[in-house]
Amino acid sequence: MSREGFFTIISIGNALMTGRTLNSNSQWLCKRITDLGGSVRRIVCIGDHLQTIVETLREEMDRAPSAIVTTGGLGPTFDDMTLEAVARTLGVELQLHPDAERMVRRRYQMIFEGKEFQMTAERLKMATIPKGARPLENPVGTAPGVLIETKATAIICLPGVPDEMKAIFEGSVEPFIKGYIGDLRFAELNLEVFDIMESTLAPVIREAVSKIPQVYVKSHPLG
Template identity: 40%
Template sequence: MATYAKGVFLLSIGDELLDGRTQNTNASWIGEQLRLAGIPVAEVRCVSDRLDDIVRALEEGRNYPIVVSTGGLGPTNDDRTLEGAALAFGRPLKATPESLEHVRSRYEARKLELTEIRLRLANLPEGARVLQNPTGTAPGVELTEGSTTYFFLPGPPNECRPIFTADILPMAKVKVAEKRLVRRETWRTFGKGEGEIYARVEKVVAHFEKHYPETFVFGVHIAFPGIDLTLEVWDVTGHPMPPPAEVEAACKEIGEGLGPLCFTRER
């Protein structure tokens, strides 16, 4: 039986992400924030505004500790994220005093009337919590289902980023603590292809991958016009990590193997 990767599941919702009209900058921005905090991303998935696709993705999200979705929270016909959550988890949608107050105050501040369409923004799946959205009208939403915490953020980057920073990142640091990055080294090379570069470091890499399969990750990443090599050591609950002195020796060996092909090294 295939196991699930440890980490955060990012779900991006919207037709425009599938057909190349919109670059998925929400996922890459959130991914980068998590990387800088040493938290792994397990998967990025983009689905359409179709209800069945949203439901299926949210259901598979139960295999991860944290799901962060963006998009589909607006007032229009193709905003179906919370309807999907209601279906996936059997929680009817309804407004709460807190969500009504959020929506009311946001439209009041903009001196706009609270129409029926706008009031839809206050309908949350039962048991959900409002996350304050300081830059937009739709509230962010947090919902716990089993051992998974779901976050539903608006799609516009200027709305989802502040909520992510304020409400998600701090708890992700605690909740995904079973796997944390403790060391990353990058060698940037130029002048040879992937196969030749890799041959120069293969022995030492194979040794670590054999003995520390869960905590040692070595990646080869084509970064035109060169090749980047990355070594990572992760602290994963219950798995042995390579001792720091051994990692140090391996880094030295990799550096010598690459020789002048490596033009810069980043830590």
């Protein structure tokens, strides 16, 4: 991961493309990454289609961001294919990871409350991750997150279920990002101005921006 702190989010899921699901995950991630001093430059949303995910990962890796954060496609069903796509993109095998298997097993032990259960193919799938990847503990769901460091870009795969995505990000991803970016902060100041139209304010802002180019000034019309 480079120290520049430039991030790409890839949101994966057919439900995003039909409008069934609102992509609140990417807004939450943008806020958190911005607060950590990082900068999200691109968000790409695509459906559950293996070849599309592989192509998108390749294209976004070519831009060499510090990290790519994916959401969605880590679950047990046939159309959860994010990890297979990551493995293909990096040219590595998928393999059952002992720590990941332990994490998944522990969650099902809690769900079944001590009763017997099978580690079915679908459950083992969630512990089968690209070679060289590290599983990230999911404290509120079954599918672990996954972190893979490549030369330029770290690939961080999180579940699409918001509570699980947030818990893994806060528990495992934030410390990782802070370790690279260091102790940066995002500062923002809001000025409320009344009874003026955006088009009237525009030349004033343009002049301010030309005088202080380091500061980003943006008007948000409310009425």
